[in-house]
Amino acid sequence: MIANSLYETLRQTEIQHGDRPAIRFIEAMDQPSPSLEWDYRSFMNRIRGGANLFRRCGVEEAATVALLVPNTPYAQVALFAAEIAGRALPVNPLLSDDHIVSLLAAAGAKVLVMAEDPMRAESLRARLQELRHIFTLEDGPANFADAVAQMSAGALDFSPTLDPSTVVAAFHTGGTTGSPKLALHTQTNQLAVARAIAPGIDLRPTDVLVNALPLFHVAGPMCFALTAMVAGACQLLCTAAGARHPDFIGKHWTMLENQRVTMLGGVPTTIGALVPTIPDNPPPRLRRVITGGAMLPTAVETAFVERLGLTPVIIYGMTECAGLLALRGINDMSEPGWTGKAIPGMEIRIVGRADDVAGTRLPPLETGHVVARGCTVGPGYSDPGQNEAAFTADGWLITGDLGMMDEQGNLQLTGRAKDLIIRSGHNVDPTLIEEAAIRFPGVAAAAAVGAPDAYAGELPVLFVVPEEHAGGIDPDALIASIRMHVERPAVPKWVEIVDVMPLTAVGKIYKPALVARAAERVLTQALAANKLPCHIAVEVTEQKGVSHAIFRARDEDQVAIGDLMAPFALAYTIIQRP
Template sequence: MTIRWPASEALPAAFAGTTLQDWLPACSVFEALEMAAAAHGERTALAFLPHAAHQGPLLETRYTQLVEHVARAANLLRGLGVGPRDVAAYLLPALPETHYLLWGAETAGIALPINPLLSAEDIAALLRAANAKVLVALGPMPGVDIWAKAQAARALAPCVQTLMRLGGGDAPGADADFATAFAASAPRLGFAPPTPDDPAACYHTGGTTGAPKLAVHTHRNQLAAAYGGAAAIGAAPTDVMLNGLPLFHVAATIFGTLSMWLAGAQVLVLSPLGMRDPGIVAGFWRIAAERRATLLGGVPTAFAAALAHGADGLDLSAVRASVCGAALTPQAVSAGVERLTGRPLREVYGMTECGGVICVDPVWAERVPGSAGLPVPFCEVRARRLGALADACAPGEAGMLVVRGPQVTPGYLQAGEGAGLFTPDGWLVTGDLGRVCEDGRVFITGRAKDLIIRGGHNIDPAAIEDCLRAHPAVADAAAVGLPDAYAGEVPVAYVTLKPGAQADAEVLRSFAAERIAERPALPRWVRVLDALPLTAVGKPFKPTLRRMAALAHFREVLDGLAVEGLEVADDPGRGMVLRVRLGLGPARDAVQGRLRAYAVALDFMPPP
């Protein structure tokens, strides 16, 4: 069996009337890697750049070695008792061993990649939710707290039977050493590989709102997303993909890695910290030139940071496309990348619940600015009218985007988290607002949960953000709803400025006032921040901004009362919650009176 690829001139018609199995007859990710190794055995699958200043040969893994290393990791985990329905988790930076462990865990059981930046309590909550049996974590290193978090999380998650150290120094509390066990493990798989509908991984996701949920990926889900992404971007054995994204996120593991491997391409990992490493950011264009990268992968904030550093005299002629995901790319960023590389920047639209890939702006079509591209092979995207989501939108009409296809998750692991995830007729509700044009192109206009509802009038924050980003001094912008006693909420905006730029908040608001035709969408105020709070993959984290805005507003509302402390929190069942600590005097009735018109839950905190 082999992986088949249509001729570029035949796209996209070649996929009509076919299924994923016709092109990729693999039952599991491991079998797909075996197919890639059979076709590209001695080519480099994975290259590792240890740090930005590294010169000379890289640590490379050939395709034949990759399959052996994944098998070793899978056999190791199976020996620790990880069966087909058991979970193996990891807290690791981007290392070659992280890849072996991820794909080995998917082969032996179910992988749970965890963001090492989470608190020990949040890590433990994910371990308990997944009933994880094994946790592999980076060993103790100066200035790095991953091992300490792993120990603390294990103490809070008694389901973890084995805590394994990977790298680092002496690790108190470790039950085993990954390198030792890995070397002793057999390089041939000692058991039958999974089937297409077996769970492969659980990825934690909260999007831009809410607490993390565990989205289940089956092997079919991941293979469909990866193959679709590879076909759309035209991945080939001659490609070198720069991947600086964290390996707990689907953008890095599915599109940034598995898509490339299905096509026989090379994935170049940009140091353990990737684009969080200042040296990598500063040297991004130099690395791309020296390593003859053909595909540059990243998120908008990463590309924007790299653009702050020059590329004078560098030969970027090998680059054939830049690929940007996680959020739609601001026009200034895409223009900057295209100016340096001379090649289009291609958008990828995805979500964790769809293997990270739904649409790609395909290389065989002209780039359409502002478009998220076309649905990848075997995937359907529709827009439905808000409300019951039963009525389809007309072509070009904005609504809620829904998705159907083999990459769509079967649901969340935690009981009760899947309410509203699917329509009654089986389409996944993305939570994204957008439109689908007659030619199938998809345009994203915002998040449904980010809608600002002013007196019953829906305001899409993207219109405010796009307007402010057009100001020459603005690097990025995020608009959120501010609680309002009359209208329910009104829009406000936060911005960051480009290096060396200056702009007064009122000047920016006046700039927006001249350009926003929808008057209710004019932000009440604009605030300039040194940095926007971001998710792990570079999206503005709007819950933090909403809480910041609400806290400042309620401080003004309650000014003059005997209030000693205020906190704003989000509660899934109650919405926004204002917690008030009273000082001396009968202020309770006064506080309740001033807040009566607001749609906010009120809790009184005990004195300290």
């Protein structure tokens, strides 16, 4: 019998696989054996103890436990205990205190579990009136593990909710410090994700699955952790830093061999970084590569197929749908560039206008906006006023992605609607430029963005990271190569070689920072071309994803700067310079 609640589902796994390893943790990437290993019975005893602890702290259904923690075993105890007792709110520890306060206040958090940081803990306690208890993962008077050990572990002290529509988690997904956006998940949403991925990747109780994603990124707790738990498989947590550990790439293959890993996974930037390090004799137990969170470059996918004989599994989803809408699993088409089909219980459409799903549905192989509805799509945001921009009146989630579908229902993503480069009214998909660039010898990573242009509005430009020991990249030769693969409007105006790409906390390329860098280059050149006084300086910053130009000039230069900026759709400020 299939359980409809999180606790019932995990209890079934405990009954079936109680003695099997559930979670392992290593403190160094090259250590020969785990620092910690729990079987499912031990893991569930701690989760029950955590849930009982949170209830004793006043966390009832709909009350929130905030998690300011890395992805470690006890952090996962806190996560699933919070969802059983009330709601979990995983938060990025790298955010500023102001941002964290706004998130916890919006969720009404009553309990906080965090890494040891006395000054931050006291600051948060002073600023959050509803926060009643703070526990830490490290040793001390408020140690979470010790507190859990004092609770009954064999059974819950309360009756957990069995209603599948109960909201059990809120995940931060954008918004601003003053108006945070928290996407809500129900038990149905989360369990639908795990129950689709596990068979889709043929996840077995004998598998060891790397989970190096943070808990505040929906893929870490849902697509990897919960999926492993539903299947009775073992998670391997790779240090508290996860994929951000400095040795994660360099010692990855050694780690896979030492820990007997059968499945590795990560966002495309992580997977791509592994390609140059693939050994001639890869770990023999490795049988699956899993990725998602962004589009996987064709060259990266091809490298894994040709060098390892493994076609990557593609997970497509976002925070608002608990991390999953479509899956390209082991039995689906494996042509590079395709994302797979909608999972059971989901419906995906391609439409000409996201605000008119019924009236603008597009035929197969025509590109449009991707919208979805079904079992993984959550009830919306904690602030209902934020729902209108992301959901239609009849319940379709507006993903913000562009894509097309074939006649069999396979989905191919072609870009992000907001990432489109609009050159003189011509829509340029940056993904096409990036795919062409990554084919060029020596290019490790590529990101195309729109640079402001006085005539065309935007021009495509390209940032690339060279492979280590590549010996340099000729920008003109790269542009010539790209020209052979893309239409004329998509040929980048210029290429800039960079040492590293700006990344988000989970390893995705952060394009707003590159847009700002491109704009600063364009405006600096415009100042010189217009022979404006040499004492005028410009800096372009990125504020909440939007570029903003800051000029340092004298009062008498304001007219000249206004004339310079008139053709550009770019906000600017003038700071007086003596």
